[in-house]
Amino acid sequence: MKLKIKDHNELFREEEYRKQFEGKKEFEDPYPADKVNEIAEWTKTEEYKELNFKRQNIKINPAKACQPLGAIFCSSGFDGTLPFVQGAQGCVAYFRSHLNRHFKEPVAAVSTSMTEDAAVFGGLNNMLEGIENAYTLYKPKMISVCTTCMAEVMGDDLNAYIRTAREKELIPKDLLVPFANTPSFVGSHITGYDVMMKGILTAITSGKKKEPNGKVNIIMGFDTYTGDYHEIKRLMRTMGVDFTLLSDASASFDSPNTGEYKLYPGGTPLMDAADSINATATVALQKYSTLKTMDYIQKEWRQQVSMMPMIGVKNTDRFFEELSKITGKPVPQEIDDERGRAVDAMIDSHAYVHGKRVALVGDPDQLLGLISFILEMGAMPIHIVCTNGDKKFEEEATALLSESPFGAEGKVHINKDMWHLRSLLFTEPVDFLIGNSYAKFLWRDTGTPLIRIGFPLFDRHQLHRYPIIGYQGVINLVNWVVNTILDEMDRKTIDTTSFDVIR
Amino acid sequence: MSTAIKDTQKIIEEVLDAYPEKAKKDRGKHLAANDPSGNCSTCKVKSNVKSRPGVMTVRGCAYAGAKGVVWGPVKDQITISHGPIGCGQYSWWARRNYYNGQTGIDTFGTMHITTDFQEKDIVYGGDKNLDAALHELHDLFPLAKSFGILSECPVGLIGDDIEAVSKKVEKEFKMPIVPVRCEGFRGVSQSLGHHIANDTIRDYVLGKGKLEKTTPYDVALIGDYNIGGDAWASRKMLEEMGLRVIAQWTGDASVNELGIAHKAKLNLIHCYRSMNYICRHMEEQYGIPWVEFNFFGPTKIYESVRKIASYFDDTIKENAEKMIEKYKPKMNEVIETYRSRLEGKKVMLYVGGLRPRHTIGAYEDLGMEVVAAGYEFGHNDDYNRTYPELKEGAVIMDDATLYELEEFTRMLKPDMVGAGIKEKYSYHKMGVPFRQMHSWDYSGPYHGFDGFPVFARDMDMTVNSPTWKLIRRKR
Numbered sequence: 001m002k003l004k005i006k007d008h009n010e011l012f013r014e015e016e017y018r019k020q021f022e023g024k025k026e027f028e029d030p031y032p033a034d035k036v037n038e039i040a041e042w043t044k045t046e047e048y049k050e051l052n053f054k055r056q057n058i059k060i061n062p063a064k065a066c067q068p069l070g071a072i073f074c075s076s077g078f079d080g081t082l083p084f085v086q087g088a089q090g091c092v093a094y095f096r097s098h099l100n101r102h103f104k105e106p107v108a109a110v111s112t113s114m115t116e117d118a119a120v121f122g123g124l125n126n127m128l129e130g131i132e133n134a135y136t137l138y139k140p141k142m143i144s145v146c147t148t149c150m151a152e153v154m155g156d157d158l159n160a161y162i163r164t165a166r167e168k169e170l171i172p173k174d175l176l177v178p179f180a181n182t183p184s185f186v187g188s189h190i191t192g193y194d195v196m197m198k199g200i201l202t203a204i205t206s207g208k209k210k211e212p213n214g215k216v217n218i219i220m221g222f223d224t225y226t227g228d229y230h231e232i233k234r235l236m237r238t239m240g241v242d243f244t245l246l247s248d249a250s251a252s253f254d255s256p257n258t259g260e261y262k263l264y265p266g267g268t269p270l271m272d273a274a275d276s277i278n279a280t281a282t283v284a285l286q287k288y289s290t291l292k293t294m295d296y297i298q299k300e301w302r303q304q305v306s307m308m309p310m311i312g313v314k315n316t317d318r319f320f321e322e323l324s325k326i327t328g329k330p331v332p333q334e335i336d337d338e339r340g341r342a343v344d345a346m347i348d349s350h351a352y353v354h355g356k357r358v359a360l361v362g363d364p365d366q367l368l369g370l371i372s373f374i375l376e377m378g379a380m381p382i383h384i385v386c387t388n389g390d391k392k393f394e395e396e397a398t399a400l401l402s403e404s405p406f407g408a409e410g411k412v413h414i415n416k417d418m419w420h421l422r423s424l425l426f427t428e429p430v431d432f433l434i435g436n437s438y439a440k441f442l443w444r445d446t447g448t449p450l451i452r453i454g455f456p457l458f459d460r461h462q463l464h465r466y467p468i469i470g471y472q473g474v475i476n477l478v479n480w481v482v483n484t485i486l487d488e489m490d491r492k493t494i495d496t497t498s499f500d501v502i503r
Numbered sequence: 504m505s506t507a508i509k510d511t512q513k514i515i516e517e518v519l520d521a522y523p524e525k526a527k528k529d530r531g532k533h534l535a536a537n538d539p540s541g542n543c544s545t546c547k548v549k550s551n552v553k554s555r556p557g558v559m560t561v562r563g564c565a566y567a568g569a570k571g572v573v574w575g576p577v578k579d580q581i582t583i584s585h586g587p588i589g590c591g592q593y594s595w596w597a598r599r600n601y602y603n604g605q606t607g608i609d610t611f612g613t614m615h616i617t618t619d620f621q622e623k624d625i626v627y628g629g630d631k632n633l634d635a636a637l638h639e640l641h642d643l644f645p646l647a648k649s650f651g652i653l654s655e656c657p658v659g660l661i662g663d664d665i666e667a668v669s670k671k672v673e674k675e676f677k678m679p680i681v682p683v684r685c686e687g688f689r690g691v692s693q694s695l696g697h698h699i700a701n702d703t704i705r706d707y708v709l710g711k712g713k714l715e716k717t718t719p720y721d722v723a724l725i726g727d728y729n730i731g732g733d734a735w736a737s738r739k740m741l742e743e744m745g746l747r748v749i750a751q752w753t754g755d756a757s758v759n760e761l762g763i764a765h766k767a768k769l770n771l772i773h774c775y776r777s778m779n780y781i782c783r784h785m786e787e788q789y790g791i792p793w794v795e796f797n798f799f800g801p802t803k804i805y806e807s808v809r810k811i812a813s814y815f816d817d818t819i820k821e822n823a824e825k826m827i828e829k830y831k832p833k834m835n836e837v838i839e840t841y842r843s844r845l846e847g848k849k850v851m852l853y854v855g856g857l858r859p860r861h862t863i864g865a866y867e868d869l870g871m872e873v874v875a876a877g878y879e880f881g882h883n884d885d886y887n888r889t890y891p892e893l894k895e896g897a898v899i900m901d902d903a904t905l906y907e908l909e910e911f912t913r914m915l916k917p918d919m920v921g922a923g924i925k926e927k928y929s930y931h932k933m934g935v936p937f938r939q940m941h942s943w944d945y946s947g948p949y950h951g952f953d954g955f956p957v958f959a960r961d962m963d964m965t966v967n968s969p970t971w972k973l974i975r976r977k978r
Contacts, residue, residue, distance in 0.1 A: 062619065098592075106931075
């Protein structure tokens, strides 16, 4: 094709647009360029950092979302389940689009479209009509209810509303309708995942206590790597362990293209979920996103529970030791070989990663796993920013750092955001940064190379398909880390003799 | 009634059959077979009313309209998402309102700034913290020209007085502090948020900007959010016509531009839905006429350029003709390149604002036909402007649900669908070529002479990607 087409990437670099931008300033009443540069320089200083860290009342570029997002993510992993949100409709539009953008997958969820009249009279009518419409139109096997902050501020009584819906026969008497209160002014998306999981398990296992089934339940936590779900299933099969994956997001968020859109592409079968109460043990691969659920399982189901992060070699080792202990099954040679390959990859690449200073921003559980991996590689976590981390997380992360000489300089910042991190990257620079797509603004401002690990990942495709857990996950992490460092090295040495072809 | 209309009505009835009685009755009013003549009384849809609960509407909320659409792009204002964490997180730089400036220093468009309400704020109110937050921001960002307080749901429910905080802080900072009551439960969609945002521009900023001189050729470009650089492509044309664009609302807008648009001789409005309010106000208050235009695709562009020029003297009219002559060969070349690949392809559109009607001409320039069009949050005046643009019997849908979109796709078999991110991936699964027509699927610009080639290229890659053919469908 002869026609040369320029889109925004090229177009606005052209002379005529540059002139346009210059001319537009006449109407913008801008600050003079030297004033702007002066302030820009000031934001890089120690003085600015101190001012920045003093703020108590405002978040700037925080790395957390709100509860119902996590609740919807959790619900979507159960077969035939329609996430149903009592509250305003705009929230649900946002939850869906947020998950769409990360997974590049369809996301089904309905709201009860509460408006001003519901604010005055309460949301019962919205719930009743909503649940009837949703059931008739979308024919779910389970309707999983959570709330937006509107319903929470008003104090809508979900339990009573759902009971009324049943009494009025708007839905079948035996339709599963678990619910969770998910106020967005408490906790974050990981809290929402937790309380929704607890809500679903409570409802679905009610009256199902029978003989032990000998299975192991696995709860992934708020894990947005679909590759992790495939990986854990593969590993459990390799171990020969009978298991139930509670909330299998890989079905909803990684469904094959068959030319047919399925509203419910699969997920944890509800029968299996109901039977999870009879398992031998439950293992969660995240802790802070499953606290309430695991407490419930331990107390109510009287099950053996463990919370085992599975990122990095040592964590994965511990996971398999634990699994072996629970099931009495030995870890097979195949998995040991995988371990050997992961360690081999780390050794082969260590020279480029050793001693590198690292900043990390993300969710508590993922951070704990990544810190552990970084330390194993001989790199040094320096700034750890966790907007949705609490005191307990801070203690745990700090203890983890203190276990290794490479963690000596690391400092954990809870309830802080990426604008705090911006200051830190200027005053105490690091060699690379691990974070989600929004951390790319830090890359731009501070020049710190960014390795995209976390959620959301909007500006790179397919990354979520690669596992970050287990030994295979270790190999993927090594790949991303070392090759980002090497790319950066090439960029920096492009006009020198150090532009090596063998590294 | 024509056969085309009858056939479409039959399809609509079939789609409606799945609903429970109440919802069926209601949704029936929002779906219609198009009658361009306007003679068929049952061919008009009802719009701008509440969505049915539980049906999976695509709509958003007033906050999305006020923060996401109107105020968010204003680059040198710090726009605070006032309330819990989510709203600001999910709308963070999602609309690609391009701007020039140093982010975090003199502009703030790609930042997510929020008061992050906690339980104590719900119990004790958030006003005190808001006051403190404004001061903290003022210290950290001394070059901000204004602060916007965009309320989320709880703020209105707990009875906070953000107006009082604004008034107090405005005196201290000596700059506009704009309280925007765009709680998500207000109204029925994004639309009320646009209106509320327009009103706050009127009340807090309009008339307060600096403009040293005026000319007879001063215009304001209204309702262009510079998605992928749209407003820049439009501005380039207006300037080439000899017009002086004194304000751009609100793509790449500065607070000052919001303050001086009332000095324009003519307001040019692209997205009628989101900004007609302020145009009407400027007409009443300042006597400024306004004109709707359409910069999608050469046919509509030529028409609009001439329409705009007709408000000015011969110099401008001549410039307009010269400009059309200059770009015509390029436009023809684009059409020549792509038309043969797109001729006869059927398009279904379900978008917001202006696009369901404004892009029809651009598709037609490429030989494509729009067989169904709908708005998430349109009003009657949007639909009245749409009926004449579409063929008889085209499906008109208001506030369509996921279920309806899927059913209409099955029945109408469009060759491509243009809608939003929430629809995109279900269409990918269906194997129906799809383009996001809110964000241009991260491409753009689509406006103007520079935008049309990009539009044509993108529609071609959507319809003709070989990847669709790889899908192994069940027989």
